[in-house]
Amino acid sequence: MTGVAAAGLALNQREEDLEGARIEPKQVPSALRLFWADGLFAAAQDAFILAYLPLLATELGAGGAEIGLLASSQSLGGVLALYPGAMAARHARSRRWLVVLFAGLLGRFALLASAFAVALASGNTALYLVIGLFALRAFLGNFTLPAWTSLAADIIPPGARSRYFASRNVAINLATLAITPLGGLLLDWLGMPGGYVVPLGVSVGLGMCATFVYSRLPEPPRALAAERAGKRFRPLAAARDRHFRTFLAATFVLQFATMIAGPFFNVYLKNDLGASNFEVGLLSTAAAFAGMIGQLYFGDVMARRGAVWLTRAALVTMPVLPLMWLGISNPWLVLAPNMLGGFIWSAFNLANFQLLLEVTHEENREEFVAIFHTGVFFALFLAPFLGGVVVDTMGYKAAFALSGGGRVVAAVMFFVAMREPAKEAARGMILRRAETEA
Numbered sequence: 532m533t534g535v536a537a538a539g540l541a542l543n544q545r546e547e548d549l550e551g552a553r554i555e556p557k558q559v560p561s562a563l564r565l566f567w568a569d570g571l572f573a574a575a576q577d578a579f580i581l582a583y584l585p586l587l588a589t590e591l592g593a594g595g596a597e598i599g600l601l602a603s604s605q606s607l608g609g610v611l612a613l614y615p616g617a618m619a620a621r622h623a624r625s626r627r628w629l630v631v632l633f634a635g636l637l638g639r640f641a642l643l644a645s646a647f648a649v650a651l652a653s654g655n656t657a658l659y660l661v662i663g664l665f666a667l668r669a670f671l672g673n674f675t676l677p678a679w680t681s682l683a684a685d686i687i688p689p690g691a692r693s694r695y696f697a698s699r700n701v702a703i704n705l706a707t708l709a710i711t712p713l714g715g716l717l718l719d720w721l722g723m724p725g726g727y728v729v730p731l732g733v734s735v736g737l738g739m740c741a742t743f744v745y746s747r748l749p750e751p752p753r754a755l756a757a758e759r760a761g762k763r764f765r766p767l768a769a770a771r772d773r774h775f776r777t778f779l780a781a782t783f784v785l786q787f788a789t790m791i792a793g794p795f796f797n798v799y800l801k802n803d804l805g806a807s808n809f810e811v812g813l814l815s816t817a818a819a820f821a822g823m824i825g826q827l828y829f830g831d832v833m834a835r836r837g838a839v840w841l842t843r844a845a846l847v848t849m850p851v852l853p854l855m856w857l858g859i860s861n862p863w864l865v866l867a868p869n870m871l872g873g874f875i876w877s878a879f880n881l882a883n884f885q886l887l888l889e890v891t892h893e894e895n896r897e898e899f900v901a902i903f904h905t906g907v908f909f910a911l912f913l914a915p916f917l918g919g920v921v922v923d924t925m926g927y928k929a930a931f932a933l934s935g936g937g938r939v940v941a942a943v944m945f946f947v948a949m950r951e952p953a954k955e956a957a958r959g960m961i962l963r964r965a966e967t968e969a
Contacts, residue, residue, distance in 0.1 A: 553685040553751040562686045565748050567699050572741035574703035576642075578710035579730040579737070582815045583718060584665070585798050586808065587649070587727050591658035595795070599919025601662050602794040602911070608669030609908035613676060617901035620678035627682060627750050630675040635742030638671035639735050646731035649724045676904055677897035684888055684896060685751050692888070693838075697830025697881055704823035704877075708816045715812025726808070775890045777948035779903055782883065783910045784944055785849070788937025790914035791921070792853050792930045799856070799927040806862035814865050818873030825877030832878075838885040839949045845879035846945050850938035853931040886949075 554562060585593075588601050623629045641664050648660035687695055718726035800806045800814065833841045852875070855868040891899035921930040 554749045558749045559686070559688065562749050563691075563695060565744050566683065566686065567702055569741050569745045569748075570699045571702040571706050572737050572744060574706040575710050576639075576734045576738035576741060578707040578819075579714045579734040580642075580727075582711050582797060582812060583714055583727070583730070583808065585794055586718075586801060586811065587661065588658060589798060589802070590723050590727075591661070592654055593658055595919040595922035596916075597658065597662075597919075598794050598798060599915035599917075599922075601665065602790065602915035603913070604662050604666035605669035606790075606908045606911035606915075608666040608671075609673035609676075610905055610912055612670045612672075612674035613901040613905045613908070614898075616674035617677040617897040619674070620681055620897045623678065625750060626678035627746065627748050629678045630682070631742055631746045634672045634675040634679075635738075635745060638668050639738040639742065641665075641668040641671065642731060642738065643735045646728050646735070649731065650728045653724075673904065673908065677901045680887075680900045681897050682748070682750065686749065692885060693834040693881075694830045696884060697826040697833070700826040700877065700881060701823050704819045704826065704873075707819035708823065711816045711819065712809060712812040715807070715809035718808035718812075772890075775899060775903075777944075778886060778890050779906045781941060781944040781948040782903070783906050785846075785938060785941035786907050787910035787914045788934050788941055790911050791918040791937060792856075792927075792934035793918075794915050795918060795922055795927055795930055796856070800862060800865060803927065804859065804862045804865070806865075810862055814862065814869055817866050817869040818876075821870040821873030822877040825874040826881065829878045829881055833882060833885065838882040838889065841878050841882040842886065842949060843946060845875050845882065846938075846942040848875045849879070850935050850942060853934040853938070856931045857928050 580587075584601065585598050588598050593601070619629060620626055645661050645664040645668075648657050648664060652660060714730045717730055720726065721729060797811050797815070801808070801811055806814065829841060848871070852868050852872045855871070856865075859865060859868075887900065887903060888896075891903075918930045918934075921933060
């Protein structure tokens, strides 16, 4: 755990830990610290408002269908943005400034505009303005995701990724843990609309800190980027890549099953279980706290056992999480699924990102990442519509049960999809142990 905690700030780094990055070795420690700080400020930005966004929609008159639309529209923004973003990343003079312009500036201006919409409008007008602006923000953020992922792969040494991303995710969870309850307090104290306007404004300020930090990241020399830009990519190449295809299909099913219920947990917690806004925020931080512990623990586990093993271990428990909500009658009992969920999802998300880097090819990574996330966001776009229909017709618990069943299917698919990568990982570990013993 100590190694994970130190990795994000590039403390006690060995020379071999810094090998493989495509920037100068002397730039790697500062790049790791900047990228870590960017994650901290970006998470602090989201922590102030995202947990309460469905509650804001409810205050503006949304029902299950509109809450589903709020979630789905953001996913649609991601679907529409990713492949154009991959093309932009391939041909951009600077991937860093592409991220800064679209996500760092324009995306955060959309967040600021949503604060004005809540302050100056009301009812359906404010509701649909918020839905539209958050969809625009999602488009701008995901337009830069291929560039962000590609640049992250270039500046973070392969040997340090497991512990580094675990450490960065700890920072993200710390920000969520510290700030989310403050958003709930502001809601309870200021009411509507001030309780939403003020957090939105604070979110913009924290986001601009992230923009400033990210703007200082080093980039590989342009010659390397030009070499990659000259290679053509054929989209069917991704479809012919069996490892990538099965990995994407399994992830699609898991995310679809998860988002059938995902947008409705906090709404159910407040409307049916009677939690206050502060309690919603505090209970949400339980997942962040457990996730932080999970990152410290699973970063070392993944370094030893590999991403495939960690993915399978997480999937064994995931179907139980939404089913735990079926027997809850008191808001504070939500601590159990939230803490277990934060712990298990921290393992899966850490392993899933590592697997994405492993199953994509460096020369076409932006396009493969775009196709992968397009598939994921398409699942996130469709699922809340189904969830909204289920909630409006059969109730929240039916959506939770359906989500649990879908996760069982996804777990089976992952075990099948990762069969050959698991064998390859096992062979690799045996070779590494043999080299060490020799």
